[in-house]
Amino acid sequence: MIRVFSLIALVCASLVTARAWGQADHAAKLIEGAKKEGKLVWHTSMSVSDAKLLVDSFMKKYPFARVELVRSGGEATLNRLLSEVRAGKWDFDVVAIGGTSILIQHHLIAPYLSPEAKAYLPEFRDPAGHWTGLFNNYFVVGYNTKLVSDAESPRIWKDLLAGKWKNNISMDQEEYPLYAALLAAWGKNHTHSFIRSLAQQNIQWRKGHTLIAQLIAAGEFSLGIVYAHTVEAMKKAGAPIEWNNTLDPIVVLVNGIALSAKPNNPNLARLFIDFTLSKEGQGLVRSLNRIPARGDIDPPSPKMQQSKLQLKAVPQDMGTRYKTYVEEFRQLTGQ
Secondary structure (H helix, E strand, O other), X not given: OHHXXXXXXXXXXXXXXXXXXXXXXXXXXXHHHHOOOOOEEEEEOOOHHHHHHHHHHHHHHOOOOOEEEEEOOHHHXXXXXXXXXXXXXXXXXXXXXXXXXXXHHOOOEEOOOOHHHHHOOHHHEOOOOOEEEEEEEEEEEEEEOOOOOOOOOOOOHHHHHOHHHXXXXXXXXXOHHHHHHHHHHHOHHHXXXXXXXXXXXXXXXXXXXXXXXXXXXXXXXXXXXXXXXXXXXXXXXXXXXXXXXXXXXXEEEEXXXXXXXXXXXXXXXXXXXXXXXXXXXXXXXXXXXXXXXXXXXXXXOHHHOHXXXXXXXXXXXXXXXXXXXXXXXXXXXXX
16 A cells, blocks of 8 residues: 555656656746847736836846836727737737737737646636736725724625615726626626616716725725725725625636737747746735735735635626627616
8 A cells, every 4th residue: 555655656746847847848948049039028007117027027037038018008008009910010029908808809919828827717817828817806895994884894796785875886987897797697687687776876987996996095985896906005005995805706807918929029928928927926916916816826915815705707708799798888877
């Protein structure tokens, strides 16, 4: 029996060693090729300061690497890339935005299955390898702790329909990803009934989840739909705002990173993607008070642990069915 266990242990150890050697060989080949390439161009919707931390850390790890950072909002990034490609230019190597499925629809990105992708939940990476999550945004209900006690704070979505919250809920006027994910989780009848009832609460529509969180903390509204990491950052700064992690589901907008369909620096691009998805890179994401998409990196707060939450990623068809989601949401909410 001891010999059997010893043999099993030896086989397992051999598999681990083989994987390690395989990954090391993969990295070595990329490094060799990257040294012969030029400057990586990375388009992202991350803030300049956040993205710069990743870029600077990458160039410190690989001194031969040079990275040009191009920052703009997700929609602006998409429009810019589409305009360039239509003009026959493929100047970008890597792109990272929310709603990466739309990049697939327009054939802007190519499959690349990073060795790091195995550490990610299936919902946080494209099955065909087109993208892998860089960081996640959790849609949650934030509330002002001076106006709402913990006991009465909403813990499930249905709690938002209570009469006491009428005129006191704020939402982003373009909450289409949330709507799409609830449809996927609940089905059409349940979701449409909920959204119609929610709209009858006289929602205070605003633009931007950070703005909504700030207005909640200022006492303009009792509660609203915000991002969990924003609430955590504001709490650390002393703001009277909190959230519960009991929603089912907690909708997740995955901000993915992907390889250009025609990269000018393919080895450098893959090396950069591997770095951002590694434990080292995801640790940097965490240091920015963002929620790492990688499952074996602790989030900024224990409340955000993936294993503790009922998570539902925004569906892959967000890009192809975007107009339908927009029309339905606007009709249901009367906007």
